[in-house]
């Protein structure tokens with residue numbers, strides 16, 4: 001038994017197909033998760049939360065994703081920011097306390113990093129961050145895939161400040177929804193993960209006063225706790241979420257092959273050695289994922305510094321989870337055959353949902369670039 005009850009997860013699971021079909025935000029899921037204390041589950045007790053660590057919240061995200069992938073991926077954004085708050089507090093950035101207190105008070109955090117065509121992702125913004133002269137900034141630009149768009153009350157975002165004589169800087173801040181300065185487009189109509197409602201957000205001079213600025217730092221992979229806090233919590237919690245999708249596919253396939261019958265063999269497919277091998281293959285792929293997530297999460301919880309290998313290893317865990325989950329869903333579809341192609345079959349939704357993991361950061365291009373640098377060093381010019 002985890003933090004979220006099996007009963008609640010069953011209720012959330014029962015609603016998932018409906019939210020997917022109607023392309024709607026899972027309002028009832030959010031209300032139930034809020035009532036269960038999930039928005040503050042990852043907040044330390046001293047700040048008014050339940051005090052789960054990263055390893056424990058990652059396990060909850062896996063369970064939630066097995067019940068409803070899109071609901072889990074949406075709420076994952078909030079948990080990432082809470083994780084950032086924890087990391088900041090541990091590293092002496094006082095803005096972390098604001099995040100944790102807000103989360104304990106019921107605020108819901110969105111994650112406004114991604115921008116159209118910007119493959120620097122966290123390491124450089126094309127949104128303008130204009131200083132207000134009092135330590136605050138106004139943000140103007142386009143953020144894409146902003147999950148929780150209908151409901152977030154706080155949005156962590158970043159932009160680029162070119163105004164100083166010290167060169168370009170990334171400015172990370174928390175916007176308050178009630179302060180306005182942005183428009184949310186109604187453009188979320190996607191293949192999968194439909195319940196995240198990750199609409200495009202146009203920042204039109206959205207203002208964060210000085211008290212809401214998390215850091216101003218040089219762009220690029222950096223040791224700034226804001227950058228590492230986002231990166232580490234993002235990769236681990238994304239891995240945990242996709243792990244839930246793959247695990248669920250194994251469960252669904254195992255159920256379905258017990259009733260799918262073969263005319264040729266005069267028995268159910270669960271007794272067919274080829275099908276047994278496929279489902280075992282899916283389970284094996286998923287079995288390799290959990291230990292990696294847990295080991296990294298434990299080190300983050302313990303404040304271990306792995307040095308320059310940290311970021312590549314964090315990206316690798318996300319990649320391993322996304323790829324294993326895709327393989328597990330594929331094997332499940334092959335084992336269950338034609339029935340899995342019908343919309344009413346959960347596997348068809350899991351297949352659509354799992355595909356988003358392939359291009360969510362870190363994608364394989366940036367992952368392999370980072371690992372090539374680890375193994376070979378930078379590209380040499382002749």
Ligand SMILES: Cc1cc2nc3c(=O)[nH]c(=O)nc-3n(C[C@H](O)[C@H](O)[C@H](O)COP(=O)(O)OP(=O)(O)OC[C@H]3O[C@@H](n4cnc5c(N)ncnc54)[C@H](O)[C@@H]3O)c2cc1C
Nearest residue numbers: 111112113114116117118145146147193198356359360361
């Ligand atoms: C389900 C889901 C939820 C997500 N939730 C979040 C979230 O909450 N917060 C967050 O920050 N990120 C989120 N992401 C975004 C994700 O992190 C990636 O950044 C995103 O998938 C874009 O990656 P890309 O580089 O492959 O796409 P891109 O190549 O950047 O394409 C994305 C969009 O931008 C358009 N585009 C590309 N280039 C240009 C250009 N030059 N000019 C104008 N438009 C252009 C494309 O047509 C496309 O519509 C989410 C992703 C998914 C799939």
